[in-house]
Amino acid sequence: MPESSKLHTEKTILRQYHLRQRKRMERSLVWDLSCRIQRRLLDLTFFSRACTVGLYAPLGNEVDTQMLCEEKLGGGGVVAYPGVMHQNMEYVRYSSDCAWVAGAFGILQPHVETQQYTECVVAPEHFDVVVVPGVAFDRSGSRLGYGKGFYDRYLPQCRAQCVFVGLAYDFQLEDRLPCEGHDVYLDYVVTEKETIECTAVRHCLSD
Ligand code: ADP
Numbered sequence: 240m241p242e243s244s245k246l247h248t249e250k251t252i253l254r255q256y257h258l259r260q261r262k263r264m265e266r267s268l269v270w271d272l273s274c275r276i277q278r279r280l281l282d283l284t285f286f287s288r289a290c291t292v293g294l295y296a297p298l299g300n301e302v303d304t305q306m307l308c309e310e311k312l313g314g315g316g317v318v319a320y321p322g323v324m325h326q327n328m329e330y331v332r333y334s335s336d337c338a339w340v341a342g343a344f345g346i347l348q349p350h351v352e353t354q355q356y357t358e359c360v361v362a363p364e365h366f367d368v369v370v371v372p373g374v375a376f377d378r379s380g381s382r383l384g385y386g387k388g389f390y391d392r393y394l395p396q397c398r399a400q401c402v403f404v405g406l407a408y409d410f411q412l413e414d415r416l417p418c419e420g421h422d423v424y425l426d427y428v429v430t431e432k433e434t435i436e437c438t439a440v441r442h443c444l445s446d
Pocket residue numbers: 250382383384385386387388389390391392419421422
């Protein structure tokens with residue numbers, strides 16, 4: 240079997256396993272662990288200093304990001320959420336009076352009028368931090384998503400200084416994830432138990 244098909248199959252098996260595990264979580268546990276994970280991130284200097292932050296609206300039992308949003312908006316920062324536009328991901332600015340609308344894959348995104356869409360888009364080079372969801376992560380910063388590669392296509396457009404953070408429950412950590420050339424490495428993975436710094440790996444691999 241060619242190496243690429245082998246990696247693809249390994250990813251598919253891991254995705255199914257991790258999605259099943261996450262689906263089993265009680266809502267109260269999702270809430271409790273999400274609070275702990277977000278508090279950990281809020282205590283990190285790079286996050287508290289960030290002016291423009293990309294978040295995500297959680298799908299199913301994904302780690303929640305609401306505390307991060309409230310904290311950033313309260314401090315006068317810019318918060319944006321992704322949606323899919325013409326097969327690609329784009330981030331739209333959120334403010335506390337925005338309504339939410341279900342976009343591609345049923346993921347919520349801030350509702351903006353068509354005429355205002357362009358001015359509400361936050362370009363990738365504006366982000367200081369992008370917080371990403373994932374199905375599984377490892378300590379090197381490797382991330383397994385849903386298998387559509389949206390973040391792998393979007394993140395390389397951000398500035399080199401932009402910090403990429405994955406939010407995960409401890410059980411979503413794998414020793415070593417299968418990784419392909421297009422996969423984008425994260426700088427940090429934050430779980431309820433630890434903050435994993437992966438920075439050296441991302442910069443080393445992209446050199
Ligand atoms: P995910 O990161 O969502 O788990 P994968 O890494 O398996 O998904 O990628 C899914 C698909 O997206 C792959 O078939 C891959 O070829 C495509 N893809 C990812 N990144 C890029 C990119 N930068 N350019 C072109 N295609 C990409």
